[in-house]
Amino acid sequence: MSRTLILWLPPVAALADETAVRPAWLRVDDGVIVDSGQDDGWVDAWERPQDDAADGRLIALAPAADVPLRWHHYPDAAPAQAAAAARLDALKDSLGEASALHVVAGQPAEAGQAVPVAVTTHAAMTAWTDWLAAQGLSPDTILPAAAAVPPPEAETLWAAEVGDETIVRTADRAFLSDPELDPLIAGERTIAPLDAAQMREALLLSLAAPPLDLLSGAWKPKRNWAVDPALLRLAKRLLIALLVVSLMVPVVHAIRLMSDSSRADEVTVETAKKAGIAAPNAEAAEAEIDRRLAAAGGGPLAFSVPASALYDAMRDTPGVTLKSLAHRTDGTLTTTLAAPRVDDINAVLLALQAHGYRITAQPMAGADGQQMANVTIRAVP
Structure with missing residues (x-):
């Protein structure tokens, strides 16, 4: 089951008197509003699911009084480029020091789509996060309430009731309604009230895929790794x-x-x-x-043991010949080997060593130009 609590954040000016703050709230289960109010009832309505099969989210809505919205169009820019350009343009059009502003741009799904940009202050973000922490809450998303209002029809402006606010939505802006300024902004266009049911439907759609999140940039929550006992x-x-x-x-x-x-x-x-x-x-x-x-005269000291090993080694190197062979009573075999190359004699000696015999060799040159070596082979490895 998917459960979501929507909690309207109080305007920053109202946080000076925390006792007077009574935020509006909605509880949504599986896309259906099951409870609502403007009191402390959200405390009982909100409990994070304990079972793994349930999914619980807390979404806070920032008031349009502190977070106006504007949509920028960059028809030829890629989504990421459009988001970066919209953020820079919003900074240029904003009043105050850039370091004091918190500017968040959403990223469109496709090229050519409008880019929503929210502008607020770091002071406001601090006030809201502190207020939420005092309530023991840690929101998954802080969504500007103005972002939930759908775009109006041509030559029309919407006036939508969202929480305690009336938000005016034009084709490219969403801001807090002002009875004196609204007619000047509308001009010849009609300001039509948005049906409450249509507004609720638009709000639920915006929760499914938030167009932007104020918990980004410097305000992106740091992930805390918790170890399951x-x-x-x-x-x-x-x-x-x-x-x-x-x-x-x-x-x-x-x-x-x-x-x-x-x-x-x-x-x-x-x-x-x-x-x-x-x-x-x-x-x-x-x-x-x-x-x-x-x-x-038998066992490993016998003549046949080292002699057999010598003949096996010579069989793998046909160029080596045996000039003399003698056997002592201590098991040592002495022999003189001859070959056209020293490498052939070395091959025989290495083969004997590989079988664990102890070898000594004294090289010398033969009268017929062949290479020779006097070799002793210890019969016992």
Whole structure:
């Protein structure tokens, strides 16, 4: 449900006696006027909706006595350019210091449309916002009451009752009626009263799409960010849960790693027992197995292990040839490699290093012009 409270702001001159201020008001629900008055009844009529499905707005109407309106035409200007030009022209035509004036121009929807411009003072805006704050109100929009009066027919002026005011509307102006000045302004044109029903309809249309808002420029409300306590509590809980999960992941990983390591150690000890080795733990079992393999000339110290790795590396580099090969009891393989280029020998050495072997190499030049290197390969990486 859409709910709107329309509250007429008192003229600045009337605010001197706040006890005498009884603003007119309307309450509109879903585009239908459901309540109205000129008393303090708006206090009970206005309650911002608490549910998310409802939409509540407070629109204040500034009196024409303090905010006259004028429409400017710029047929060839874009909407934004027309609004800027109208504001400058309004400043030129206004009396008083520019710094004391609050000039607001609406922006037309299409090029060529008239631009409404409202002129008031910063002092008036201060008086109204202070009065609204004293009532505990923060309006969504402050609309000049004169902006709600529709344009008249040709050769006619409207005299419309809006709140406590009678507003005269010409083709390009809207201002507070003055019995002495109205005939002079009208000239030969007729000043016709605007039907109350037609005025209410025009007012509701202007609320749906306000042509301009006095709460702009220096008076545009600053957005206050409010934190929902429920969302804050939820965010705290999610943060705590994230910290717990972040701590539990490495803990669980460490537990699983320790469990897997323990099972692997048990398998190692059991395998050693089958080979006739009695060891208290996996480290002792592995040491005894390595000792026995070394004594038998097998295991990682055997000739076949580093030699196989050397032949695999040479198979990927056909230009390298083997000049000599020897194996020591400590598992070290010594060899002399020859190739047309040093890069070919380096490719073999890099391949061995990639398999975890420790390499030393001494380059030298061969008698036949080939590149040679004396290489030692540690059988145990």
